[in-house]
Amino acid sequence: MNESLVVEPPASALAIYAHPDDPAISCGGTLASWAAAGSTVHVVICTAGEKGTTDPETDPARLAAVRVTEAERSSQVLGLAGTLLLGHLDGELENDTALRRELVEIIRELRPEAIISPDPLAVFFGAHHYNHRDHRVVGWAALDAAAPAAALPLYFKGTGPAHQVTSAYLSGSLQPSVWVDVSATIDRKIEAVACHISQLADAGEWLASALRDGAEDAGREAGVAFAEPFRRIRLAP
Numbered sequence: 001m002n003e004s005l006v007v008e009p010p011a012s013a014l015a016i017y018a019h020p021d022d023p024a025i026s027c028g029g030t031l032a033s034w035a036a037a038g039s040t041v042h043v044v045i046c047t048a049g050e051k052g053t054t055d056p057e058t059d060p061a062r063l064a065a066v067r068v069t070e071a072e073r074s075s076q077v078l079g080l081a082g083t084l085l086l087g088h089l090d091g092e093l094e095n096d097t098a099l100r101r102e103l104v105e106i107i108r109e110l111r112p113e114a115i116i117s118p119d120p121l122a123v124f125f126g127a128h129h130y131n132h133r134d135h136r137v138v139g140w141a142a143l144d145a146a147a148p149a150a151a152l153p154l155y156f157k158g159t160g161p162a163h164q165v166t167s168a169y170l171s172g173s174l175q176p177s178v179w180v181d182v183s184a185t186i187d188r189k190i191e192a193v194a195c196h197i198s199q200l201a202d203a204g205e206w207l208a209s210a211l212r213d214g215a216e217d218a219g220r221e222a223g224v225a226f227a228e229p230f231r232r233i234r235l236a237p
């Protein structure tokens with residue numbers, strides 16, 4: 001067996017992302033697979049995603065409301081335990097003390113064994129695309145919140161007892177170290193991504209096949225039909 005295949009799902013996991021469609025696109029197969037295996041999986045979405053449109057006539061508050069519904073449907077499709085929406089301004093996320101405090105409070109309340117978040121070092125994807133600022137910001141904020149902040153009691157007193165996250169799984173990494181077999185959940189991932197209708201325009205079919213192709217490529221590296229790759233950081237034994 002390929003040693004970099006993650007065979008044991010964590011008992012609980014918290015996915016921390018910037019926009020409502022990010023968890024499904026970035027790691028939806030893994031979230032669904034872990035949830036189906038009995039893991040308690042929550043997602044936290046840091047912004048309202050209210051700027052996710054090319055139409056200047058869009059009412060941001062209305063788009064934000066639509067995206068709440070889309071996020072909740074997407075989480076239901078993935079079989080998740082809950083979706084937390086922090087509602088920060090899209091495109092204006094800051095890895096500041098206030099955001100880290102919010103994330104530490106959530107980590108201390110839910111006490112996940114693993115967090116899943118964007119790899120903040122993934123910036124340039126080929127010659128035509130670089131990573132969204134909010135993705136880079138939330139990647140660092142999630143790591144900074146998990147360790148040392150959530151794990152040490154003198155950080156953010158009053159946000160619950162300290163909690164040590166065991167592992168961080170970073171999606172979209174240019175240097176993946178582990179793979180999760182999503183052969184049984186790739187269709188569910190695609191169904192979850194399709195819940196984000198406001199973001200798809202007429203790209204739905206193209207995106208579905210791009211996601212399937214990407215998971216197939218990752219699967220080839222892992223020796224399974226479909227996989228999602230992560231850089232894994234072990235924070236505790």
Ligand SMILES: [Zn+2]
Nearest residue numbers: 018019022132
């Ligand atoms: Zn995003």
